[in-house]
Amino acid sequence: MKTASSNRRTLHLLQGILCAFALTCLIARAASTTPPNILFIFSDDHAYQAISAYGDPRKLIVTPNIDRLAREGMIFHRSLVPNSICGPARACVLTGKYNHLNGFYDNSHFSFDGSQQTMPKLLQAAGYQTAMIGKWHLNSDPTGFDYWDILPGQGMYYNPAMIRMGEKIKRQGYVTDIVTDLSLDWLKRRNPSKPFLLMCQHKAPHREWAPNLKNLDWSGDRKFAEPETLFDDYAGRGAAEQLQDMTIANTFTKLDAKLQTPGGMTEAQLKLWNAYYEPRNREFLKANPQGKDLVHWRYQRYMHDYLGTVLSVDESVGRLLKYLDETGLATNTIVVYSSDQGFYLGEHGWFDKRWIFEESLRTPLIVRWPGVTPVGSANSNLVANIDFASTFLEAAHQPIPTDIQGRSLVPVLHGRTPPDWRKSFYYHYYEYPGVHKVRRHYGVVTDRYKLVHFYYSDVDYWELFDLLQDPHEMRSVYGQPAYSAVQKNLHDELKRLRTDLKVPAEDPAVLRPKPKPDPTQVQ
Ligand code: CA
Numbered sequence: 107m108k109t110a111s112s113n114r115r116t117l118h119l120l121q122g123i124l125c126a127f128a129l130t131c132l133i134a135r136a137a138s139t140t141p142p143n144i145l146f147i148f149s150d151d152h153a154y155q156a157i158s159a160y161g162d163p164r165k166l167i168v169t170p171n172i173d174r175l176a177r178e179g180m181i182f183h184r185s186l187v188p189n190s191i192c193g194p195a196r197a198c199v200l201t202g203k204y205n206h207l208n209g210f211y212d213n214s215h216f217s218f219d220g221s222q223q224t225m226p227k228l229l230q231a232a233g234y235q236t237a238m239i240g241k242w243h244l245n246s247d248p249t250g251f252d253y254w255d256i257l258p259g260q261g262m263y264y265n266p267a268m269i270r271m272g273e274k275i276k277r278q279g280y281v282t283d284i285v286t287d288l289s290l291d292w293l294k295r296r297n298p299s300k301p302f303l304l305m306c307q308h309k310a311p312h313r314e315w316a317p318n319l320k321n322l323d324w325s326g327d328r329k330f331a332e333p334e335t336l337f338d339d340y341a342g343r344g345a346a347e348q349l350q351d352m353t354i355a356n357t358f359t360k361l362d363a364k365l366q367t368p369g370g371m372t373e374a375q376l377k378l379w380n381a382y383y384e385p386r387n388r389e390f391l392k393a394n395p396q397g398k399d400l401v402h403w404r405y406q407r408y409m410h411d412y413l414g415t416v417l418s419v420d421e422s423v424g425r426l427l428k429y430l431d432e433t434g435l436a437t438n439t440i441v442v443y444s445s446d447q448g449f450y451l452g453e454h455g456w457f458d459k460r461w462i463f464e465e466s467l468r469t470p471l472i473v474r475w476p477g478v479t480p481v482g483s484a485n486s487n488l489v490a491n492i493d494f495a496s497t498f499l500e501a502a503h504q505p506i507p508t509d510i511q512g513r514s515l516v517p518v519l520h521g522r523t524p525p526d527w528r529k530s531f532y533y534h535y536y537e538y539p540g541v542h543k544v545r546r547h548y549g550v551v552t553d554r555y556k557l558v559h560f561y562y563s564d565v566d567y568w569e570l571f572d573l574l575q576d577p578h579e580m581r582s583v584y585g586q587p588a589y590s591a592v593q594k595n596l597h598d599e600l601k602r603l604r605t606d607l608k609v610p611a612e613d614p615a616v617l618r619p620k621p622k623p624d625p626t627q628v629q
């Protein structure tokens with residue numbers, strides 16, 4: 107009898123173990139099939155050179171919170187944009203399509219058609235709660251979001267006006283803090299039974315690079331290292347590079363240099379502002395530097411202010427990550443940090459963006475997806491902002507519509523890039539005539555080469571760059587016999603890409619020159 111009782115106990119024990127095992131399997135399976143939350147942190151004009159995880163040799167700034175994401179996730183070294191300018195880049199993120207298909211070619215002539223298919227709409231239809239907070243910059247109201255609270259146009263750094271679900275609100279404080287507070291508020295009051303997509307989009311570090319007043323003294327007046335090409339004379343390249351208007355030497359305004367005070371501050375804020383800038387500006391006016399000395403001074407002021415705004419963006423990332431940690435959301439939340447495009451921090455004497463060249467073409471991209479992205483991994487595949495839509499849809503277990511041009515990064519994030527991943531990338535910039543006078547151009551980019559056609563108005567020429575021999579893109583080798591085979595292959599590849607991507611032969615009618623009046627018809 108004793109043996110039978112013992113057998114029964116063993117049987118019960120085994121049953122218990124099996125039940126517990128089955129339950130664990132079910133929980134594990136449920137966790138792997140629960141759609142992940144998506145926290146998309148997107149800044150404006152954030153150069154990869156201004157993130158310490160990217161290892162810029164100038165060591166301009168330390169960004170511990172963004173670096174933490176890189177340490178715990180995957181950092182992309184060639185995340186590219188199809189059109190290096192604010193609104194068009196955002197339209198690419200939302201639609202997964204090039205601007206000739208989503209209809210938003212440049213910042214000045216277009217309004218985003220919110221009736222079209224977008225990634226937030228598809229996620230919303232799939233049961234996600236969706237929110238868009240901060241910089242929107244697409245001239246029409248957001249669609250596909252359960253909640254939106256946006257900065258009108260470019261937005262202001264201090265005490266910004268915002269539009270919450272169509273209602274104008276004036277807010278007090280520093281814009282990056284406000285966008286972070288609103289994002290956290292939304293996370294706290296969302297429906298916890300649904301997965302979420304939160305697009306937290308900062309204005310910073312966009313021009314005019316005004317730091318949080320509490321951070322004004324952040325650098326302790328240290329000297330920032332200059333880029334090798336600060337005094338580039340554009341020899342070795344064509345008219346477009348020579349005719350642009352985006353140099354620290356000639357284009358920098360008094361507001362850029364903080365020799366003029368931005369509007370919108372309270373008296374108390376202005377006091378803090380003046381306490382920092384006034385004595386330094388007095389010193390500058392007394393010294394009255396000219397020529398190269400003036401460029402040196404402006405570069406230092408530019409770096410202080412630009413990087414000062416980045417500090418707040420990094421703080422914002424830290425606050426958002428802390429909330430995910432504290433609430434246990436971190437384990438099933440994809441966190442993406444990116445920017446709408448890259449930016450010049452004095453390279454080639456420039457600030458701003460727009461070019462197919464590296465500093466403006468490449469944008470930061472760091473993704474942390476616990477259990478998916480190998481910890482501390484790096485990727486150099488050609489990826490782009492048009493890939494976000496497909497990526498988020500696949501992560502959410504949703505089908506990817508066939509008209510989306512970007513490709514899902516999910517296998518790449520697993521560390522398994524498909525063998526047929528893109529080896530070349532198409533670029534097209536349209537905003538000319540326009541601010542900074544960067545001529546229209548399109549081209550093809552590979553891991554080593556760039557073929558570019560400046561094609562509009564007073565310019566019509568090709569350039570070819572070999573990034574291996576010439577990483578700073580200082581001399582075009584177009585037409586050189588040594589590159590004839592490479593050049594031909596790139597022309598073929600460009601043609602193929604333009605056909606595959608359905609690029610129209612002509613720019614849209616609104617961007618074509620107006621016909622000159624016929625003098626014989628003038629009265
Ligand atoms: Ca931008």
